[in-house]
Amino acid sequence: MKKLFIEQTADKVGQEVELYGWVNSKRDHKQIVFIDLRDRSGSIQIVGNESLKPLSPEDVIYVKGIVKERPKNLINEKMKTGKIEVEVNEFKLLGKAKTLPFPIDSDGSNIDEELRLKYRYLDLRRKRMLKNMLLRSSFIQEARDYFYRHGFIEIHTPVLSKTTPEGARDFLVPSRLQKGKFYALPQSPQQYKQLLMIAGIEKYFQIAPCFRDEDPRADRAYGEFYQIDIEMSFVEREDVMRMTEQMIIEVFEKLGAKIKQKPFPIFTYKEAMEKFGADKFDLRTEEDKKNNLQAFGWVIDFPFFEKTKEGGWTFTHNPFSAPLPAFKQQLLEKQNIESILTSQYDLVCNGFEVGGGSIRAHEPNVLETVFEIMGYKKEEVWEQFGHMLEALSYGAPPHGGIAPGIDRLLTCIAHEPSLREVIPFPLTSGGRTSIMEAPSEASQEQLAELGIAVKTKSRNKKVFDQIRELLDSHTIQYKILEHPPVYTSKDAAKIRGTELTQGAKALIMYGDKKPLMLVLPAHLSVDMKKFKMDRRMKDLRMATPQEVKKITGVEIGAIPPFGNLFEVEFYVDKKLGENKDISFNAGEHTKSIVMKYIDFERVTKPVILDFSTKI
Secondary structure (H helix, E strand, C coil): CCCCCHHHHHHCCCCEEEEEEEEEEEEEECCEEEEEEEECCEEEEEEECHHHCCCCCCCEEEEEEEEEECCHHHCCCCCCCCCEEEEEEEEEEEECCCCCCCCCCCCCCCCCHHHHHHCHHHHCCCHHHHHHHHHHHHHHHHHHHHHHHCCCEECCCCCCECCCCCCCECCEEECCCCCCCEEECCCCCHHHHHHHHHCCCCEEEEEEEEEEECCCECCECCEEEEEEEEEEECCCHHHHHHHHHHHHHHHHHHCCCEECCCCCCEEEHHHHHHHHCCCCCCCCCHHHHHCCEECEEEEECCECEEECCCCCEEECCCCCECECHHHHHHHHHCCCHHHCEECCEEEEECCEEEEEEEEECCCHHHHHHHHHHCCCCHHHHHHHHHHHHHHHCCCCCCEEEECCEHHHHHHHHHCCCCHHHHCCCCCCCCCCCCCCCCCCCCCHHHHHHHCCCCCCCCCCCCHHHHHHHHHHHCCCCEEEEECCCCCCHHHHHHHHCCCHHHEEEEEEEEECCEEEEEEEECCEEECHHHHHHHHCCCCEEECCHHHHHHHHCCCCCCCCCCHHHHCCEEEEEHHHHHCCEEEEEEEECCEEEEEEHHHHHHHHCCEEECCEEEC
């Protein structure tokens, strides 16, 4: 068993020690061989004879030897162990390493991310990544200590749960025992932590895994992320904000971070939009950024509801929130919905939203009314949320909470450009797991046990017929136009009798060697630089005609804007959504479809971005 880390040898001069670690480097001076031995804590110089010659970088070895002081002219002041070395008496090769697929002595920023994630266990050996993992561990430990000292109870809530409307798509898990039914991985422990307040826990926290099937960005991880989930009873908005602020300040400063302003400034949503043009803002000056300051701020008084594209209402943050007291009666009467403000509060740091919470609706009639405003019928509300309404009817205390995002906070402390740099094994930008090549196909035996059959797409079926089947399966109305062959957007608009701006131009491209589809209004072109920057891509190019045909089975000029049919990453420019109706060639130069944009977005579920520019 390993009993000593390398950095602990500094005060053991004259003693025999046993060390385990990796060969960081080797210097062969014929009869004398120097090895830099590395473990998690640091490295130390090992001095031995010719028996060390066969060793290579990254070999794993055991060493027994005497700790000695280095000659004064050979002292390395930059190392904790720079004044000592170990004279080897015995060593064993424990694990032979073949040549690594990339160097680990740099920060890794110049190495393709897909390659780094494929060999993440090697990538984590580099000094920067190890530092980030140690920072993550320390952050969680300090946060836990804070909550324990302040009377919170740590409780783990279920991972297999029920689908809930929290703003993103759920990951579904099929049930073997109840075939045809599904669990959902929780987007957050929202309902469970409220149930804990009803149970009388009063102060709860959890380092909670959350699962959201939403599109990745530099500040948002795909699939799985972690947050400090917090809930308290008998509190008002200011109590939760004050407690959170104290926790953040204490933890950040213990980790050596400097905070620009204490207490954190508070802005109403209206003030933030007027002053910064967004509810996520960066309060740092250029000098602050050079000095690595962390700038926090609060945003409060958000609108509770916003209009949907269909003309109804949806929540801006969280349907389980309570309105501000002054707006409670208006909510119950469903009056002046657009002016109702919620008790939501967001924490912002360096331009990122790093946490959000609210005082909850602890009265069943308030929660029920919220869902009715959103268009749910009473029976639908009780079918989906009856368990919450029932629980709230048994004496629920006023309660509220917040959920600071661990990954985003660490990104700020570590000054990293992406969340994936502070997550041990993140998913790739394309939604694949590090190392293990998931998602993968299930065996027929597994599918049969779950009562599931996977419907495979027929390559023999025309793309036009696939589009019609897809639209018909969603009972979407559309118009088919048959016309002479057209090969340009202008000719297509003219023969259809539609505006050029309504044309949905679909382009097949390659981003970092992966095929993707970009869809934009026909009168605009792709701003390649902007798209690459937003998606953190190194390379972006148009696919060749041969590549387009291979991916879609369709000739250039007839590609329909249905990336989901071709199973490629799929992005739509937000300017296309300014049209009520859109039109496009439907897999053939002689057939077009005209349909409502909102139906198109509903059935294709693309990533909406702003990447177009004038031709």
